[in-house]
Each structure stands twice: as C-alpha cells, then as structure tokens.
Amino acid sequence: MERKEKHALQKAVRTADEFAASVKQIERLLFAASYAILGNSDACADAVQAALMKAWESRSSLRSDELFKSWMVRIVQNESRNLIRRKPNLPLDEDIPATEEDQARLDVKLALSRLPEQTRLIVMLYYFERYPVKEICALLDLPEGTVHSRLSRAREQLRKELTDYER
Secondary structure: OOHHHHHHHHHHHHHHHHHHHHHHHOHHHHHHHHHHHHOOHHHHHHHHHHHHHHHHHOHHHOOOHHHHHHHHHHHHHHHHHHHHHHOOOOOOOOOOOOOHHHHHHHHHHHHHHOOOHHHHHHHHHHHHOOOOHHHHHHHHOOOHHHHHHHHHHHHHHHHHHOHHHOO
16 A cells, blocks of 8 residues: 555544544533434434434535534434434333332423423533533524523423422
C-alpha cells in the first residue's frame, strides 16, 4: 500500500473514531430527544440507529464541529417523526405496575406524553438529563424566555394532571 493511501485510510479511521466518540458523549441526549417524540424505547433505538447512519453518510454537510450536538438532535428528531409516519400506532412503553411507586411513574410518563413534543423534550432535557437552560436554548435554537415559559407551562400542566400525587 502506498504511503499516501495508508495516510488517507488512517485519517478515515480516525474520523470514524472521532464520530463514535462524539456520539458516545451525547448518546443519552439522543435517546431523550427520540423518546420525547416516540415514547417507546424500542422505537427510539431504531430511530437513533437510523439517525446515526444518516449522520455518518451526510457528515460532510456539518458546517462546524461546534454544531455537532444540535445537528445530531435535529437528525434524531426527524428520524423519530419519520418513524411515526411509517408506523402511526406505535405503543407507548407501558410496564405493568407492581407497586404504587411504579404506578406513579407510569402516571408521570403518561402525563409527559400529553405535553407538546418540543415542550416534552425541554422538560426531559432539563429535569431528567440535567441540561442547563442556556444549553437547551442553544440545542433547540430557542430564546431563553421561551424555554423558561415552556418549563413553567409544563409544570403547571403536569401539576393539574398529577393532583392525586400531591402531598
């Protein structure tokens, strides 16, 4: 193998490794973004896998490394929506509740599924993935006030739906 070809191959492998490492860092975020749309773990795995393949194939269209995270989230969201179009009757993840705590978790999951898609994603990123508001703003390209107001409205809606669990 010529030296030039060997160098090109090493560079391609390094690029694949960098892609894999970058994806590994945001894996939970990608699943959260998909779950906010689909509400089904198996379907999320399919959507994220399809998104990763699409991202890998179109990686040359990424304008800047700094945009990688939001670019990947957008691809995952689009793939999740495509999956809903192909399979409109996807079931939500539903466990048979064994305890009162399991029932409460299921009720919260159901209440979250009733939130608008983007609001649900904001709630999941903020409360479950612990993303700061400023990072959510950057990821979703939203003003800070919009994120705060959607969090506030979501809390109010969840409070109304989950009044049985207030202490």
